[in-house]
Amino acid sequence: xxxxxxxxxxxxxxxxxxxxxxxxxxxxxxxxxxxxxxxxxxxxxxxxxxxxxxxxxxxxxxxxxxxxxxxxxxxxxxxxxxxxxxxxxxxxxxxxxxxxxxxxxxxxxxxxxxxxxxxxxxxxxxxxxxxxxxxxxxxxxxxxxxxxxxxxxxxxxxxxxxxxxxxxxxxxxxxxxxxxxxxxxxxxxxxxxxxxxxxxxxxxxxxxxxxxxxxxxxxxxxxxxxxxxxxxxxxxxxxxxxxxxxxxxxxxxxxxxxxxxxxxxxxxxxxxxxxxxxxxxxxxxxxxxxxxxxxxxxx
Numbered sequence: 001x002x003x004x005x006x007x008x009x010x011x012x013x014x015x016x017x018x019x020x021x022x023x024x025x026x027x028x029x030x031x032x033x034x035x036x037x038x039x040x041x042x043x044x045x046x047x048x049x050x051x052x053x054x055x056x057x058x059x060x061x062x063x064x065x066x067x068x069x070x071x072x073x074x075x076x077x078x079x080x081x082x083x084x085x086x087x088x089x090x091x092x093x094x095x096x097x098x099x100x101x102x103x104x105x106x107x108x109x110x111x112x113x114x115x116x117x118x119x120x121x122x123x124x125x126x127x128x129x130x131x132x133x134x135x136x137x138x139x140x141x142x143x144x145x146x147x148x149x150x151x152x153x154x155x156x157x158x159x160x161x162x163x164x165x166x167x168x169x170x171x172x173x174x175x176x177x178x179x180x181x182x183x184x185x186x187x188x189x190x191x192x193x194x195x196x197x198x199x200x201x202x203x204x205x206x207x208x209x210x211x212x213x214x215x216x217x218x219x220x221x222x223x224x225x226x227x228x229x230x231x232x233x234x235x236x237x238x239x240x241x242x243x244x245x246x247x248x249x250x251x252x253x254x255x256x257x258x259x260x261x262x263x264x265x266x267x268x269x270x271x272x273x274x275x276x277x278x279x280x281x282x283x284x285x286x287x288x289x290x291x292x293x294x295x296x297x298x299x
Contacts, residue, residue, distance in 0.1 A: 003075055005039045006068040008032050009047055013057050013065040018050075069138060076139045077278055088283040089117040095124055095288065096135060097145040100200040100228055101271060102126035104247040105145065105295070112291040120284065129199045136276065143275040143285060145292075147199055150274055157274045158289060161296045165204060165267045166249050167260045168232065169241040180263040183207075190240030192231050200228075200269070204243050207267030232257065245269065 012021040012032070022029040040047050047061035057065060097105060106124060113122060125132070125141060133152060135141040150157055167181050175181055194201040225231040231242045236256040249259050273292070275285055 001039060001042060003072065005035050006071055008035050009039065009061075009065055010068050010072060012036060012048065012055060013061070016055050016057075018055055073137075073139050077280070087119070088281040089287065090119040091281075092121040092123050093281070093284050093288075094140065094142045095122055095145070096132045096141045096143070097124075097126055098129055098132065098147065098199060099126050100194070100198065100245060100248070101145050101147070103229075104245075104250070105292070108295040109288075109292055112294055113287060116287055116291060117284075120287075128197050130197075136274065139276075142279055142281070143273055143288060145271060145273055147203060148270040148272050150272060152274070154277045155274050156277050157272045159270050159272045160289070160292045162268050162270050164246050165207070165243050165262060165269070166246050167241060167262065168235055168244050168249065168252070169258050169260070170235055170238050171256055171258055173241070173258060175241075175260055176258050178260060180261050182263045183267065186241070186243075192225055192234050192240045192242040194225060194228070194231070200245065203269050204267065 008021065008025060011024050012018055015021040015024065018033055018036075019029050022032040025032060036048065043064070045060055045064070046058055047064055049056040049058055096102075102124070103126070110122060110124075113120070125135065127135070129146050129150070132141065132144040132146065133150075136144050136155065137152065145160070148157070148159065167175070167186070169175055175185075193204065225234055225242075228244055228248045231244070232248075232252065234240070235242050236253065252259065273285070273288060279285065
């Protein structure tokens with residue numbers, strides 16, 4: 001049994017396809033298939049049920065794959081410990097962020113980190129919270145920037161900052177005459193929101209119960225966009241209004257769009273950094289924490 005064989009079965013279980021798993025492992029499909037068959041023979045069990053069109057993990061195979069993931073995580077930990085013993089700021093840091101944070105934070109954060117640790121390259125990933133959670137757990141990412149609440153065993157979190165939600169409307173909208181908008185009034189408007197899977201959508205509905213009820217009422221409509229930037233363009237054409245985190249309104253076209261705050265108490269989200277408790281490069285984590293705070297103060 002080798003770490004390579006364990007990596008093959010974990011990847012095959014994730015992909016549910018030997019061909020795609022082989023591509024991700026940078027080997028030929030026969031090489032991967034033979035290695036997995038060899039491991040199954042050594043263990044005396046069937047890990048995968050095979051057919052011409054798919055690969056299915058057996059119930060016992062699921063347990064083997066789960067344990068293999070743990071072993072691979074621990075093996076990566078050995079490399080991390082070795083790196084930490086040298087220079088914690090001289091090897092790449094793999095940092096992820098959710099879609100509604102990364103595009104607005106990374107342009108400010110990356111220059112600060114690079115200036116403070118020029119020998120530490122950054123691998124950056126933007127994705128949904130669920131995907132980032134899995135990548136963090138499996139060691140594909142070292143730390144992730146998400147919105148609270150975020151609960152995961154053996155993972156530490158540290159709040160970074162609170163961010164208010166802002167209403168964005170087309171130029172000339174009647175609300176332009178108001179100083180602030182009660183959340184309940186959004187019930188009567190055509191609302192543009194991110195699609196299912198985006199945690200920011202859930203946070204807006206959670207903080208604004210009137211919007212949550214709106215999904216099930218006949219008042220106005222709820223349309224979906226694929227990104228915050230796309231929502232801005234849709235609003236600019238007069239399709240409706242939207243709600244954005246404050247960091248996303250810095251580059252608005254003032255000839256087309258107008259913003260207004262919510263009436264107090266304004267809804268907000270708490271942005272946080274999460275990392276595995278076993279991650280040995282504490283200096284790299286501290287660097288991200290400190291420079292995120294610096295970015296927010298400068299902003």
